[in-house]
Amino acid sequence: MRDVIVIGAGGGGPVVAKELAAKGLDVLLLEAGPRHAKPRDEWTTFEDDANNPLTGYFRPGPSDRSKPAWFREWPQNSFVWQLSGVGGTTQHFYGNYPRAYPGVFQGYDGADRNEYDVNHRFPFTYAEMVPYFEWVEATMPVMTAAMGHKEQTFFRGAETLGLPVQTTKTTLGPSYRPQENAILQPGGTAGKTSDKNLLNYPQATGCTFCGYCFQGCMRPNGAPRNQFAKRSTDNSYVPMALTANVWARGGRPIELITDAYVTRVHAERRHGVLTATGVTWRDNNSGAEHREDARVVVMSGGCTENPRLWFNSGLPNPNGWVGRGYTDHFFDWLIGSFDDSTGNPKGVGSSARLDFPPYGGLENVGLPPALSAFAGTLSDSGIRGQYGNGRGKTGPWDGPAGRVMGPELKELMAGGIDKLMTVLVITDDDVEPDNRVTLSALPADENGPIPKVTFKHRQRTARTVRNREFMARKAAELLRGAGAKKVYRIDWAPLILHVQSSMRMGASEQNSVVNPRGETRAVKRLFVADNSALSNALGGPNPTLTSQALATRTAEKIFATYFGGDPWVRSESPVVSTDPRVSVRLGQLGL
Amino acid sequence: MPDADPPAVEPLARRAFPARIGVLGAAVGAGGLLTRSLLNPADAATNQLLPPAVDLIRPVLAELARDTLNGLTVFAMPGPDAYSRTQGTPSPTPGAMESGATDFMINALDHFVPFPDAIAQPVGAALVTGLADSGLADTGLALPGLSVLPVELRTLDRALAAYLQSDETLPLSFPIAGLLNLMATQVNPLAVNGPHLSPFARLTYAEKAAAFELIERTDSDLVALLDVHFPEPLKASVSGLLKFVGGALLEFATFGAYSEYGVFDKETKALRMRPVSWSLTGYQPDGPVEGWDDFIGYYQGRKEVHD
Numbered sequence A: 001m002r003d004v005i006v007i008g009a010g011g012g013g014p015v016v017a018k019e020l021a022a023k024g025l026d027v028l029l030l031e032a033g034p035r036h037a038k039p040r041d042e043w044t045t046f047e048d049d050a051n052n053p054l055t056g057y058f059r060p061g062p063s064d065r066s067k068p069a070w071f072r073e074w075p076q077n078s079f080v081w082q083l084s085g086v087g088g089t090t091q092h093f094y095g096n097y098p099r100a101y102p103g104v105f106q107g108y109d110g111a112d113r114n115e116y117d118v119n120h121r122f123p124f125t126y127a128e129m130v131p132y133f134e135w136v137e138a139t140m141p142v143m144t145a146a147m148g149h150k151e152q153t154f155f156r157g158a159e160t161l162g163l164p165v166q167t168t169k170t171t172l173g174p175s176y177r178p179q180e181n182a183i184l185q186p187g188g189t190a191g192k193t194s195d196k197n198l199l200n201y202p203q204a205t206g207c208t209f210c211g212y213c214f215q216g217c218m219r220p221n222g223a224p225r226n227q228f229a230k231r232s233t234d235n236s237y238v239p240m241a242l243t244a245n246v247w248a249r250g251g252r253p254i255e256l257i258t259d260a261y262v263t264r265v266h267a268e269r270r271h272g273v274l275t276a277t278g279v280t281w282r283d284n285n286s287g288a289e290h291r292e293d294a295r296v297v298v299m300s301g302g303c304t305e306n307p308r309l310w311f312n313s314g315l316p317n318p319n320g321w322v323g324r325g326y327t328d329h330f331f332d333w334l335i336g337s338f339d340d341s342t343g344n345p346k347g348v349g350s351s352a353r354l355d356f357p358p359y360g361g362l363e364n365v366g367l368p369p370a371l372s373a374f375a376g377t378l379s380d381s382g383i384r385g386q387y388g389n390g391r392g393k394t395g396p397w398d399g400p401a402g403r404v405m406g407p408e409l410k411e412l413m414a415g416g417i418d419k420l421m422t423v424l425v426i427t428d429d430d431v432e433p434d435n436r437v438t439l440s441a442l443p444a445d446e447n448g449p450i451p452k453v454t455f456k457h458r459q460r461t462a463r464t465v466r467n468r469e470f471m472a473r474k475a476a477e478l479l480r481g482a483g484a485k486k487v488y489r490i491d492w493a494p495l496i497l498h499v500q501s502s503m504r505m506g507a508s509e510q511n512s513v514v515n516p517r518g519e520t521r522a523v524k525r526l527f528v529a530d531n532s533a534l535s536n537a538l539g540g541p542n543p544t545l546t547s548q549a550l551a552t553r554t555a556e557k558i559f560a561t562y563f564g565g566d567p568w569v570r571s572e573s574p575v576v577s578t579d580p581r582v583s584v585r586l587g588q589l590g591l
Numbered sequence B: 001m002p003d004a005d006p007p008a009v010e011p012l013a014r015r016a017f018p019a020r021i022g023v024l025g026a027a028v029g030a031g032g033l034l035t036r037s038l039l040n041p042a043d044a045a046t047n048q049l050l051p052p053a054v055d056l057i058r059p060v061l062a063e064l065a066r067d068t069l070n071g072l073t074v075f076a077m078p079g080p081d082a083y084s085r086t087q088g089t090p091s092p093t094p095g096a097m098e099s100g101a102t103d104f105m106i107n108a109l110d111h112f113v114p115f116p117d118a119i120a121q122p123v124g125a126a127l128v129t130g131l132a133d134s135g136l137a138d139t140g141l142a143l144p145g146l147s148v149l150p151v152e153l154r155t156l157d158r159a160l161a162a163y164l165q166s167d168e169t170l171p172l173s174f175p176i177a178g179l180l181n182l183m184a185t186q187v188n189p190l191a192v193n194g195p196h197l198s199p200f201a202r203l204t205y206a207e208k209a210a211a212f213e214l215i216e217r218t219d220s221d222l223v224a225l226l227d228v229h230f231p232e233p234l235k236a237s238v239s240g241l242l243k244f245v246g247g248a249l250l251e252f253a254t255f256g257a258y259s260e261y262g263v264f265d266k267e268t269k270a271l272r273m274r275p276v277s278w279s280l281t282g283y284q285p286d287g288p289v290e291g292w293d294d295f296i297g298y299y300q301g302r303k304e305v306h307d
């Protein structure tokens, strides 16, 4: 019998695991995918080898890459980008760590208070969240992004829009700024040389500007795992959880098992109340099933997998909201082509952003060629110059929106990847019940019936569509202001990777799965701690910081409710995840 | 650009399927892969050295799939090759053919797309034969420029049926190629004949785009056209899946064409040559790096912020 079993070692699960390990609980962390304990042996810097969603080392699938990836049904032109493995989808994320906008929390009374997703606010105030933001920001740690040439290009454009620069953690209104990133600032030779021989740790510390965020961060070369620049959870929270005994008084290291696919959460009636009792998981390699009991079970499998696990476990869904209300920031993508170098794609994937509550935001994104080409062809508007698929909007970009394909794409890319700058349009999108996860009618895989992710992207709410159009225009203006000679709008088909709110926390029993403490309404001792528990799309900010802050809060609630402990976030100081005690212990453990 | 009305999708007579998707042409057309005598039953009966029907048909389908996917990958990234010329958009610098994008697609489709057999199999069967119950030969076919004897058709028919009924998993590249070829002949019926093995590869760039337009706007149209009887719970999934497939083919072919796939050595985890797209775009001129000297400071000199 464990104290706590956490399902999934992605963005959210390791936060709960680390916090409760620090309190001395016996925590088992189960991860469906691989460990990647030796990135220098397992990873490269190549896009197909890393990012091919079928065969890459970053994919949703078992460790054994000769086996197919896990198939998920998407009944529309779309792409759900989730990874398995320790670190989950943070393994290839960009580490952008803005806070959710205050307007998405209960009690917000700004002048624009009616402009947000007002029916789906967080069931507590922004002020209550702030200490949890601060705790995660100090743990990661989150830092103001260093600037490279592509950020300089972005700022040149942002400066033409008549907006102030944000110099606070909290976003108070439309503004632009360097990202607050979960990426260590460059130190020593990092960022100052391209000579491999001079870029070994500790001569170089923090971000070396390699440009490989998407292929996984294992730099500077020779650094301990917890000192790699990008703070994906495999480099931050997981190392802390595995070494809790050395940095927390009374801490107890977690047990981490990988290639362990949880197929069932068990629950039984206790004193008339349905209560979680443990889980069953399946070893990807041997196929063997294991069962373990726990006092508390935490679902952290992500927005797509949690609903699947819920349904496959036969758990009740009285208000029908399990899997519903999935938000994805209804992204769009604009490409600017320049006469001069923009600095693309060197450096951190994205280090500059523009926030525009209550519409959403923008950020620059650097990508290598294959991902750039992919991003230019993912569209709901057909092929530019050929067909518009019923859309193909015109606006302050050049020509109709749509795929840049074939000869046009080749010409654009041949101009030089360093002459491009791409801007991600992040929409503050509404929670809508029909955007959801259900079980697919397609055949089950070895872990049971598979999830189906439905997005009615052509029927989003008027507010969502308005926000997206508004931000797409801003993106075009920004690119022109930066000096782009030509601007392309792709009108992305849903690229679902800022995932939120499919098991949402809410004040109302009518439209939420999780109560304001993070516990599921239908099953006691079962908590949700990852992006799926988020109440809404946060106004547009990238979700992981808010998700981890919420997971920290949920860890406190678990500890206080079921283990008789006191909350700690307001009374203790966090230990930073780069702490040398963690590094030394990792070395002893051969990690 | 105004969105012109796309051509309507007409349900096909089942018997026209194999011609349209190119199997007949690839098998016995001018430049076809099968010696016509192989399909002659008199020969087959007497010649012990002839391979069984399934062995005859498998390479035909594989070549047809490859040829079709050549037509797709040059659509994603044209180059100096014959397929790009046929498409009408040749380009002097290396493209998808040189970058190995067709192998990328075949490898992905046939070995790694965990697409459910429950859908691939019936779609594949419909696309590859379209003759399951009716029997091709009896219906008589009028194919422009292709004179096929009834005996040859019957043999081909039987070979296809045997293949589809065998326990072999149908490589996904076959139904995908079938889908593209079917759409190709909707867009341009004359594409059943011409250079290359497959109708899709014979299309111009604009015609290929028109074929994708048909796939992308699929609702019931294409599903009706396929006329496949899926088990009930799956039926609702097919149209959505086809939309997904349409988008994914374009995006994935492009990703493959611009990736290092063709020159990556799995054993050493190193590149054998500079990838086509790296030369094209000037990406990392000296190969992979540990870092860049691109750090130019902090915006407005601010290294941290607080509330």
Ligand SMILES: Cc1cc2nc3c(=O)[nH]c(=O)nc-3n(C[C@H](O)[C@H](O)[C@H](O)COP(=O)(O)OP(=O)(O)OC[C@H]3O[C@@H](n4cnc5c(N)ncnc54)[C@H](O)[C@@H]3O)c2cc1C
Pocket: A007, A008, A009, A010, A011, A012, A013, A030, A031, A032, A033, A081, A082, A083, A084, A085, A086, A087, A088, A089, A090, A092, A093, A094, A095, A096, A097, A260, A261, A262, A263, A300, A301, A302, A303, A305, A306, A309, A497, A498, A499, A529, A530, A531, A532, A542, A543, A544, A545, A547
């Ligand atoms: C390209 C890209 C860039 C991004 N950039 C940013 C960014 O800059 N900033 C930001 O905030 N966000 C970013 N994101 C989003 C970020 O990755 C997610 O917010 C975050 O990973 C979500 O955490 P999660 O725990 O909800 O899910 P995940 O990280 O997906 O983790 C879920 C984990 O659970 C495991 N799992 C699932 N089901 C089971 C099961 N049944 N049994 C066992 N294990 C299971 C999975 O294998 C996985 O490891 C980016 C995403 C992508 C794809």
